[in-house]
Amino acid sequence: MIRHFDSKEILASDSFYRRNLITCLSGYKSLNLIGTQNSKGKTNLAPFSQVFHIGANPPMLGILFRPNTVIRHTLHNILQSGIFTMNHVTSEFYKEAHWASARWEDSEFDAVGIEAEYLNDFKAPFVKKSPVKLACTVLETQELKVNQTIFMIGSIDSIYIDDKGLRKDGSLDLELLDTVTVAGLDDYYTGKSLGRLSYAKPEGLPEEI
Amino acid sequence: MIRHFDSKEILASDSFYRRNLITCLSGYKSLNLIGTQNSKGKTNLAPFSQVFHIGANPPMLGILFRPNTVIRHTLHNILQSGIFTMNHVTSEFYKEAHWASARWEDSEFDAVGIEAEYLNDFKAPFVKKSPVKLACTVLETQELKVNQTIFMIGSIDSIYIDDKGLRKDGSLDLELLDTVTVAGLDDYYTGKSLGRLSYAKPEGLPEEI
Numbered sequence: 001m002i003r004h005f006d007s008k009e010i011l012a013s014d015s016f017y018r019r020n021l022i023t024c025l026s027g028y029k030s031l032n033l034i035g036t037q038n039s040k041g042k043t044n045l046a047p048f049s050q051v052f053h054i055g056a057n058p059p060m061l062g063i064l065f066r067p068n069t070v071i072r073h074t075l076h077n078i079l080q081s082g083i084f085t086m087n088h089v090t091s092e093f094y095k096e097a098h099w100a101s102a103r104w105e106d107s108e109f110d111a112v113g114i115e116a117e118y119l120n121d122f123k124a125p126f127v128k129k130s131p132v133k134l135a136c137t138v139l140e141t142q143e144l145k146v147n148q149t150i151f152m153i154g155s156i157d158s159i160y161i162d163d164k165g166l167r168k169d170g171s172l173d174l175e176l177l178d179t180v181t182v183a184g185l186d187d188y189y190t191g192k193s194l195g196r197l198s199y200a201k202p203e204g205l206p207e208e209i
Numbered sequence: 210m211i212r213h214f215d216s217k218e219i220l221a222s223d224s225f226y227r228r229n230l231i232t233c234l235s236g237y238k239s240l241n242l243i244g245t246q247n248s249k250g251k252t253n254l255a256p257f258s259q260v261f262h263i264g265a266n267p268p269m270l271g272i273l274f275r276p277n278t279v280i281r282h283t284l285h286n287i288l289q290s291g292i293f294t295m296n297h298v299t300s301e302f303y304k305e306a307h308w309a310s311a312r313w314e315d316s317e318f319d320a321v322g323i324e325a326e327y328l329n330d331f332k333a334p335f336v337k338k339s340p341v342k343l344a345c346t347v348l349e350t351q352e353l354k355v356n357q358t359i360f361m362i363g364s365i366d367s368i369y370i371d372d373k374g375l376r377k378d379g380s381l382d383l384e385l386l387d388t389v390t391v392a393g394l395d396d397y398y399t400g401k402s403l404g405r406l407s408y409a410k411p412e413g414l415p416e417e418i
Binding site: 057163184 | 229329
């Protein structure tokens, strides 16, 4: 059976119900832990589901920061230092990653028991156990007029990948890397491969490659 | 073993290799078919992996359009008509969804064999078999300075959901709905649930709910 919500019903629904529903509508979301450090050297770690690809040449990614949420330390530290790390989450530590979103006084690395590491003199902390780690620098930040969401674009300056998941053509096998994805606010999944498909041409249905 | 790419290596790598690598770095991406219609009534359908949540109150989503790619018809139609539909893809028709990205002369609905439907007088076509369908209106469009990507924000005006995947609290069970996710350019997956986690508080590790 199809359940239909028109705009009146959506706006009239309970705010908790509406938030659960609307955050699920786009589908599966990426999950990354962002690592930062403030000017006093205190580290911060927070899970983000709003990170996406912006361009490959030069390599860039985008992040959406909701206004007035628990992620403010991350935004503050990035604006102060200009840099951050992005780290894939695996099924081994997705509960700790979720836990890092609580309101901690101390560094989330210590609080939730996720080990930090520093690589090649980059001043922001990486997640040691993460199979895909990126060192990033802020390029541009803007506020969206529609709801004061902050949209940040960063350059990808350095990439660290567990080579078991790096294919010969540069693509990543996210199932082998055990990368976790999130739906809505709190619903975690790993991926089950359907297959890669050949470049789409009118001549025939794409095939698994 | 960890494979490290510094910025020089990234920029010096083969463009095909780099594109495969960089598009995979954010992790799993949402997958939606966007349905549109031009002023002459010709329909268009195209797969998008760059759709994300913007806000729940009012409900909004964002889409990134790469400049100069096969998706231009979609952008053109949306700017002309002001409206579009978003439709989740399932494992039953993910190959046809991928195929819709080929350069078709005719409507992709007919070309790849995906059935369209029209609901409640909305002028853009939905994907009949999709378990999650949204009717959307453009709110704002801007060009990103960094690489001329188009960033569009739309309101979610109407929602159609197969109720087998709609939980009592408003969230969606994407595994039950058989929603597909994509990595990089051509790598498709369904989700395998790890579980939902309780709201994160410092008092203790979040639990499955």
